[in-house]
Amino acid sequence: MTQLDQAASMLLTPGGLDLDSLDTGLSHAMGAGIDYADLYFQRTWQEGWVLEDGEVKEASYNIDGGVGVRSLAGEKTGFAYSNQITADALVDTGKTASGIVRSGTRLAGQAVRPVSAALCYPDIDPLAGLSADDKVAMLKLADRVARAADTRVSQVSASLSGTYEVVLVRASDGTLAADIRPLVRFNVSVIAAHNGRRERGSAGGGGRYSMAKLRDAGVAERYAKEAVRQALVNLEAVDAPAGQMPVVLGAGWPGILLHEAVGHGLEGDFNRKGSSAFAGKMGQRVAAKGVTVVDDATLADCRGSLSVDDEGTPGQRTPLIEDGILTGYMQDKLNARLMGMAPTGNARRESYAHMPMPRMTNTLMMAGQDEPSDIIKSVKRGLYAVSFGGGQVDITSGKFVFSASEAYLIEDGVITAPVKGATLIGNGPEAMGQVSMIGHDMALDTGIGVCGKEGQGVPVGVGQPTLKLDELTVGGTQS
Amino acid sequence: MAQAFDARAQQTLLASRVEQALALAEKLGADAAEVGASVDQGVEVSVRLGEVETVELSRDQGIAITVYVGQRKGSASSTDAGEDSIRATVEKALAIARYTSEDPASGLADAELMATDLPDLEVHYPWALSTEEAVSLALECERAGRDVEGITQSEGASLSTGEGVRVYANSHGFVGTQRGSRHSLSCMLIAEDENGMQRDFAYTTARDPGALSAPADVGREAAQRTLRRLGAKRPATGSFPVLFDPSLASGLVGHLMGALAGGALYRQASFLCDRLGTPLFPEWFSLEERPMEPGATASSPFDADGVQTRNNRFIAEGKVASYMLSTYSARRLKMETTGNAGGARNLRINAPLQTPEALLEQMGCGVWVTELMGQGVNGVTGDYSRGATGFWVEDGKVQYPIEEFTIAGNLEQMFANLAGIGNDVDTRGSIHTGSWLINDMTVAGN
Numbered sequence: 001m002t003q004l005d006q007a008a009s010m011l012l013t014p015g016g017l018d019l020d021s022l023d024t025g026l027s028h029a030m031g032a033g034i035d036y037a038d039l040y041f042q043r044t045w046q047e048g049w050v051l052e053d054g055e056v057k058e059a060s061y062n063i064d065g066g067v068g069v070r071s072l073a074g075e076k077t078g079f080a081y082s083n084q085i086t087a088d089a090l091v092d093t094g095k096t097a098s099g100i101v102r103s104g105t106r107l108a109g110q111a112v113r114p115v116s117a118a119l120c121y122p123d124i125d126p127l128a129g130l131s132a133d134d135k136v137a138m139l140k141l142a143d144r145v146a147r148a149a150d151t152r153v154s155q156v157s158a159s160l161s162g163t164y165e166v167v168l169v170r171a172s173d174g175t176l177a178a179d180i181r182p183l184v185r186f187n188v189s190v191i192a193a194h195n196g197r198r199e200r201g202s203a204g205g206g207g208r209y210s211m212a213k214l215r216d217a218g219v220a221e222r223y224a225k226e227a228v229r230q231a232l233v234n235l236e237a238v239d240a241p242a243g244q245m246p247v248v249l250g251a252g253w254p255g256i257l258l259h260e261a262v263g264h265g266l267e268g269d270f271n272r273k274g275s276s277a278f279a280g281k282m283g284q285r286v287a288a289k290g291v292t293v294v295d296d297a298t299l300a301d302c303r304g305s306l307s308v309d310d311e312g313t314p315g316q317r318t319p320l321i322e323d324g325i326l327t328g329y330m331q332d333k334l335n336a337r338l339m340g341m342a343p344t345g346n347a348r349r350e351s352y353a354h355m356p357m358p359r360m361t362n363t364l365m366m367a368g369q370d371e372p373s374d375i376i377k378s379v380k381r382g383l384y385a386v387s388f389g390g391g392q393v394d395i396t397s398g399k400f401v402f403s404a405s406e407a408y409l410i411e412d413g414v415i416t417a418p419v420k421g422a423t424l425i426g427n428g429p430e431a432m433g434q435v436s437m438i439g440h441d442m443a444l445d446t447g448i449g450v451c452g453k454e455g456q457g458v459p460v461g462v463g464q465p466t467l468k469l470d471e472l473t474v475g476g477t478q479s
Numbered sequence: 480m481a482q483a484f485d486a487r488a489q490q491t492l493l494a495s496r497v498e499q500a501l502a503l504a505e506k507l508g509a510d511a512a513e514v515g516a517s518v519d520q521g522v523e524v525s526v527r528l529g530e531v532e533t534v535e536l537s538r539d540q541g542i543a544i545t546v547y548v549g550q551r552k553g554s555a556s557s558t559d560a561g562e563d564s565i566r567a568t569v570e571k572a573l574a575i576a577r578y579t580s581e582d583p584a585s586g587l588a589d590a591e592l593m594a595t596d597l598p599d600l601e602v603h604y605p606w607a608l609s610t611e612e613a614v615s616l617a618l619e620c621e622r623a624g625r626d627v628e629g630i631t632q633s634e635g636a637s638l639s640t641g642e643g644v645r646v647y648a649n650s651h652g653f654v655g656t657q658r659g660s661r662h663s664l665s666c667m668l669i670a671e672d673e674n675g676m677q678r679d680f681a682y683t684t685a686r687d688p689g690a691l692s693a694p695a696d697v698g699r700e701a702a703q704r705t706l707r708r709l710g711a712k713r714p715a716t717g718s719f720p721v722l723f724d725p726s727l728a729s730g731l732v733g734h735l736m737g738a739l740a741g742g743a744l745y746r747q748a749s750f751l752c753d754r755l756g757t758p759l760f761p762e763w764f765s766l767e768e769r770p771m772e773p774g775a776t777a778s779s780p781f782d783a784d785g786v787q788t789r790n791n792r793f794i795a796e797g798k799v800a801s802y803m804l805s806t807y808s809a810r811r812l813k814m815e816t817t818g819n820a821g822g823a824r825n826l827r828i829n830a831p832l833q834t835p836e837a838l839l840e841q842m843g844c845g846v847w848v849t850e851l852m853g854q855g856v857n858g859v860t861g862d863y864s865r866g867a868t869g870f871w872v873e874d875g876k877v878q879y880p881i882e883e884f885t886i887a888g889n890l891e892q893m894f895a896n897l898a899g900i901g902n903d904v905d906t907r908g909s910i911h912t913g914s915w916l917i918n919d920m921t922v923a924g925n
């Protein structure tokens with residue numbers, strides 16, 4: 001069965017609909033004066049298992065589903081959704097959405113054009129294939145490994161979660177697309193206590209594949225050890241320095257620098273509205289030479305990957321900055337059309353109950369030439385940050401922050417004491433100009449990112465090589 | 480709007496669904512069960528540059544079921560409230576309970592703690608507003624902001640109105656229902672000078688539409704907040720007192736409550752483990768909870784376990800007087816629930832208040848912070864480091880805007896260093912507080 005047939009049978013059939021009946025459904029959303037409309041059908045099955053005190057005491061299961069209907073007229077958007085996927089619901093939501101304008105020409109929808117896209121991940125139910133006993137055993141293994149790793153470990157919690165998501169998009173431009181999106185994640189968090197001090201360490205990861213693959217990859221053991229290692233490092237951490245200094249970012253997850261410092265500022269909506277610090281800078285230098293940043297939805301099995309986006313556009317690899325020059329924005333159909341550009345497969349939405357907008361998928365900086373050890377050696381006094389909590393950006397002023405959860409001092413070219421977590425702050429365009437060394441060790445994160453925008457959360461990935469910024473402000477307490 | 484929301488009918492419908500789910504759970508083998516169900520409906524309109532940008536209708540429903548088989552627990556939820564779906568959800572919860580471990584602390588709250596005093600707390604104020612009227616209020620708001628000289632661009636204004644019903648029931652026979660409403664209007668504007676663009680926003684939110692600020696006032700406030708950020712410099716690195724705006728001071732109360740929460744305490748993931756009865760704040764500071772206050776943001780006579788809420792005092796004369804506990808976390812800590820399953824409801828500060836001018840005077844030289852960025856708060860250690868925007872203060876007077884700096888400290892020391900609270904109380908959220916002046920934080924800038 002093709003993905004389309006499979007999605008139709010799971011999303012449409014239960015409510016008495018089929019692919020042919022979507023033309024009628026769409027016609028309600030294509031009211032007078034509407035120039036584009038789409039129907040987004042979605043169902044998600046979500047499962048979560050949590051271990052605490054060595055036992056799995058809690059688990060939950062959630063089923064969500066419905067249809068979101070959107071009608072566009074110029075820059076206007078009408079939007080409504082329903083938990084019911086029925087012909088009646090399509091009439092109600094379609095009329096509500098198209099009520100955004102009340103006059104104008106009534107356009108006919110274009111002939112159906114099924115979208116063909118390469119699959120970037122398997123079209124499977126990730127929750128199947130691993131029994132409940134296996135899931136519990138995996139969590140208990142993480143607990144045993146973490147507790148055996150060091151006597152200072154006082155608390156261990158671990159979680160296993162997975163989502164099976166099926167979507168189907170039908171739009172008035174003829175688009176008909178379906179996608180089956182597995183997503184799994186395993187996480188371990190520990191508290192280590194020593195001499196009256198307590199610190200946390202955590203590690204985790206996952207991607208768009210099955211829970212069985214997660215287990216076979218040995219994540220329970222790996223993340224348990226990694227979480228313990230981080231907690232023990234933090235038990236020794238001294239107060240972080242305060243002020244401007246060179247900062248070396250490790251490879252992988254520290255790529256949230258790119259996500260915050262440049263990624264959001266290159267989303268089409270902010271640039272169309274002129275509210276981004278990067279607005280109007282296409283073709284100009286916005287980063288140091290050697291800096292190449294792409295958004296890549298096509299990476300196999302990655303957390304942020306999309307075979308097709310939430311408007312049915314195939315996922316792509318979109319260059320954003322090439323050798324320091326701004327070359328691309330991330331677009332959905334609305335903003336692409338209004339800016340006279342092409343959609344880039346970056347339309348994303350948290351669910352059928354949310355409107356799509358331009359969002360990142362996996363955002364990466366390409367590898368450079370430098371030896372990571374040479375990058376450390378080049379710093380007289382600075383910070384080496386290898387793991388982060390979260391970040392945030394004000395896209396208008398360009399100011400961004402991200403908070404280190406594991407960092408070290410660099411003194412005379414040598415990594416010395418671990419320091420407590422500190423927030424780093426900078427200005428996106430300026431910080432990208434401060435990049436002076438780029439390692440050859442490009443790495444992806446382990447699959448843990450969630451990006452929030454206008455209240456909507458979506459899974460994302462980041463990646464980068466070891467990187468040196470000549471000057472960034474470190475928000476410690478030692479001035 | 481599109482369809483009227485009949486709260487009373489929804490309440491009846493939800494009550495019958497939860498009864499059905501409870502009966503089914505017991506029939507299928509649960510020793511006890513609890514069910515929450517809700518329906519919410521709302522409209523949000525946004526305008527930008529004088530034109531309608533989006534009209535969004537929302538209608539959400541859900542049912543969440545937790546079953547107990549002996550001391551084992553299973554949970555499942557669904558957004559489909561049809562009869563088949565309720566049955567499937569109950570079955571799934573029971574299936575999960577076969578694999579979870581015995582937990583001596585699990586189970587419903589004790590029957591004698593179920594809320595019996597269930598007054599109408601006056602938190603439901605439907606707003607019969609057409610889409611056209613909603614658009615016109617948002618337009619008026621944005622126009623007033625854009626009319627202020629110096630505003631060059633707009634992110635728009637939006638008005639949202641919503642109401643909902645929730646029902647919680649458990650196999651003690653407790654059924655609690657709550658109807659509520661929330662209405663908001665916000666505006667975000669942009670100004671530009673030779674140093675670049677700045678944006679800021681203003682908002683008003685209330686359960687009663689009659690309590691919202693005038694749209695034009697919200698627009699003008701957004702404009703003023705945006706314009707005052709132009710020409711920002713970076714402050715020097717050093718140790719200074721910091722004045723937190725009321726909206727940010729409520730965040731500090733939030734960090735405190737996170738550390739007093741039973742879930743963090745029994746996991747030893749709080750910097751306030753074993754601190755009951757010990758001093759944390761200056762003696763003049765107390766923090767109280769008023770869950771039954773009529774018309775307030777978070778008012779409810781029962782908590783998420785069905786337990787009667789009560790007036791808690793978390794900080795009394797500077798000392799930690801109570802933790803914030805649910806039935807489960809209380810059992811883990813061998814204590815009694817404080818009626819706080821689902822969190823704290825309506826926190827109020829009891830302390831002498833000063834004018835913001837007096838606080839600035841007291842501060843002398845330091846930073847007044849009006850916006851914070853990032854998540855740099857470690858609940859296990861209390862370490863605090865966040866990105867900030869605000870104003871430089873010298874001789875007790877505001878000098879110029881500042882940006883791209885961090886403020887850092889440790890929450891325990893910050894609470895001990897609390898030097899004064901303002902009478903500029905922000906009453907929009909569940910935590911009501913004025914500005915907080917905290918001595919001796921590290922500012923990292925130039």
